[in-house]
Amino acid sequence: MDTSTSRPISVAIVGGGIAGLSLAAGLVKQRHLNVHVYEAASAYEDVGAGLALHRNALEAMALIGPEVRQAYINKALSLTSEEEEMIATNVYMAHGPHAGTLVAELGKAKGRKSVSRADLLEGLLALIPKDCISFGKRLCKIRPYSGEARRICLKFSDGSAATVDCVLGADGVHSRVRTYLLGADHPAAAPKNHDRWQIYRTLVSSDFARQRIAEEYTRTVPIMLGPRGHVNCIPLNKGKRLSAGIAIRGVAPVPGDGDDDNQAPPLDPAEYTDYHPAAQNIISMIADDPSASWRALDHDPAPYYTRGRISIFGDAAHTALPFAGNGAGQALEDAAMLNRLFQGVRKLDDINIALATYNCARIERTQKVVELSRKFGRVYAFAEPGIGDDVDKIRAFLDEAGEFMNMYDVKGDIERAFVTLSAIKLERDTKTEGLADANSLKKPDSQD
Numbered sequence: 001m002d003t004s005t006s007r008p009i010s011v012a013i014v015g016g017g018i019a020g021l022s023l024a025a026g027l028v029k030q031r032h033l034n035v036h037v038y039e040a041a042s043a044y045e046d047v048g049a050g051l052a053l054h055r056n057a058l059e060a061m062a063l064i065g066p067e068v069r070q071a072y073i074n075k076a077l078s079l080t081s082e083e084e085e086m087i088a089t090n091v092y093m094a095h096g097p098h099a100g101t102l103v104a105e106l107g108k109a110k111g112r113k114s115v116s117r118a119d120l121l122e123g124l125l126a127l128i129p130k131d132c133i134s135f136g137k138r139l140c141k142i143r144p145y146s147g148e149a150r151r152i153c154l155k156f157s158d159g160s161a162a163t164v165d166c167v168l169g170a171d172g173v174h175s176r177v178r179t180y181l182l183g184a185d186h187p188a189a190a191p192k193n194h195d196r197w198q199i200y201r202t203l204v205s206s207d208f209a210r211q212r213i214a215e216e217y218t219r220t221v222p223i224m225l226g227p228r229g230h231v232n233c234i235p236l237n238k239g240k241r242l243s244a245g246i247a248i249r250g251v252a253p254v255p256g257d258g259d260d261d262n263q264a265p266p267l268d269p270a271e272y273t274d275y276h277p278a279a280q281n282i283i284s285m286i287a288d289d290p291s292a293s294w295r296a297l298d299h300d301p302a303p304y305y306t307r308g309r310i311s312i313f314g315d316a317a318h319t320a321l322p323f324a325g326n327g328a329g330q331a332l333e334d335a336a337m338l339n340r341l342f343q344g345v346r347k348l349d350d351i352n353i354a355l356a357t358y359n360c361a362r363i364e365r366t367q368k369v370v371e372l373s374r375k376f377g378r379v380y381a382f383a384e385p386g387i388g389d390d391v392d393k394i395r396a397f398l399d400e401a402g403e404f405m406n407m408y409d410v411k412g413d414i415e416r417a418f419v420t421l422s423a424i425k426l427e428r429d430t431k432t433e434g435l436a437d438a439n440s441l442k443k444p445d446s447q448d
């Protein structure tokens with residue numbers, strides 16, 4: 001089959017979250033592509049908690065385009081009211097003989113920012129032409145490679161359909177595209193909650209919080225560690241609001257239909273009387289607001305992210321527990337990689353090569369981040385063998401893991417992958433031209 005095409009190559013991005021929209025913002029600038037985002041929701045909801053994006057995430061955004069990074073800058077808000085104020089993630093022991101000890105000050109910097117997911121999505125959306133995105137389109141079925149042109153058919157729950165050359169699944173933790181790629185029976189298809197994590201969270205005004213908890217915990221980012229769960233506060237909206245949460249390990253689900261992420265026993269402060277008093281105050285404030293609780297899910301490693309012209313990226317490929325705060329960062333790194341590789345796609349065959357290259361370049365790092373995020377959870381609960389509640393070992397782990405996640409050479413890896421893509425295409429084209437030459441040389445012989 002001749003896979004060269006005179007029409008633009010059509011790319012469907014399924015899911016318009018951070019991964020889908022940031023990639024779309026890059027691909028819509030590539031004239032040889034016809035990109036469309038299919039998003040299930042009819043509008044974005046603000047789920048409250050702010051995202052902290054680290055150095056790797058900001059570099060990835062800048063590589064997709066300066067306007068993508070600018071969209072973040074326009075929407076991000078300082079954690080505190082003073083731009084110049086130094087702010088760090090302060091990790092404390094909240095339990096045991098070292099309760100109250102400061103373990104580590106992570107990411108100490110002036111004017112640290114967070115961004116609400118809904119605000120960031122709004123900023124990214126403004127970079128995508130309106131006719132390149134459809135809302136209320138929930139993918140329910142994929143039918144591969146039908147017809148002469150071997151195009152892929154997508155069916156949506158509203159009964160509509162689309163036919164495209166390439167599908168990039170950014171449809172999050174419960175990804176349909178992942179289930180299709182791995183097969184519904186594959187053990188890594190559905191997300192898991194191995195350690196039975198349950199998160200409880202409240203969003204309050206900082207003025208209210210100051211009546212309940214020590215003032216210092218309303219203007220820093222404390223993480224307080226203990227064996228049954230860790231407590232975390234994040235100031236938001238220039239210090240006007242506070243998000244306070246506890247992630248508890250080993251919570252038995254409340255009997256229900258089994259499918260509801262929100263089925264959780266109520267948070268009981270009486271179970272934390274052996275925690276440091278500062279942590280107890282925060283837990284009691286969270287317990288007063290039963291409105292937000294969810295199970296924390298992640299993915300067991302998928303054996304591949306790509307099959308043919310279909311691929312997954314972002315949380316669809318590698319959802320991590322939120323304890324390391326790098327899920328969006330990994331989604332943005334994926335998007336930056338795919339955006340660059342698609343610059344080398346000119347015909348249908350090139351898509352297979354680009355997506356196979358993406359798979360090889362990203363699978364090891366992203367799955368290491370998923371594993372590290374699990375380890376963060378165990379370390380925070382003093383449950384990691386060899387580390388336990390040893391303050392020095394916890395500090396050493398945090399330093400090493402932070403370095404791996406945030407100080408990554410995003411551009412270097414992307415350019416190396418692009419060179420690989422170019423080399424594979426060159427080898428293929430040389431072989432094809434060689435065959436053509438051989439055929440033309442053969443012709444006179446065969447006429448003899």
Ligand SMILES: Cc1cc2nc3c(=O)[nH]c(=O)nc-3n(C[C@H](O)[C@H](O)[C@H](O)COP(=O)(O)OP(=O)(O)OC[C@H]3O[C@@H](n4cnc5c(N)ncnc54)[C@H](O)[C@@H]3O)c2cc1C
Nearest residue numbers: 015017018019040052139171172314315325326327328329
């Ligand atoms: C409490 C919490 C705090 C976090 N904090 C941080 C942080 O500080 N820093 C960080 O880097 N990361 C953080 N993360 C992780 C981060 O939020 C995610 O990794 C990131 O949002 C993933 O983006 P995504 O686009 O891949 O997936 P999603 O944001 O889940 O987007 C998927 C999109 O696909 C759509 N969709 C789903 N199914 C379909 C379908 N069948 N058809 C069409 N569309 C569909 C959904 O509606 C959604 O819009 C945190 C996560 C949590 C839960």
